[in-house]
Amino acid sequence: MSNGSSAALALGLGVAGGAAIWYLTRDAKRPSGETPKGEAPNSNTPAASTPALAAPPSAPSVGPPPPRVSGPCSLKVDKSGLMADGESVDIATAVERCKAAGKVEWIVLPDAPSAIVVELANALSAAKLPVTMKK
16 A cells, blocks of 8 residues: 555544534533424424424323432442442432432443443433543
8 A cells, every 4th residue: 555545544434523523422412401403492303394293291190209318429330340438339320319419430440341321421421411520
């Protein structure tokens, strides 16, 4: 392979990677009240779509959310699994506790199972909780 084709390949991969990163993070940079072009406010359908249907009934409420606690929720993932504030929990319980705290301090040890780390990261991101990684 010549130097010219190697440079073209590197440029192409760089552009594709940059486009992928932009596409995956573009919603994170948008102010909360702003909607993308072509979308109706507070809707996941384009503005020019068919008339809106009635909203489906909401799921019954289980109860009031847990009360806010002072300080961030402390999560640790190691080879034994996920711990929240020193006690072993599953991912759903950890997210609920951290929602009550409003923010997360997260420690991931090198021997932590990657499946738990990825699943927890996705759950915390979906819950829109601010996360601080600790060493």
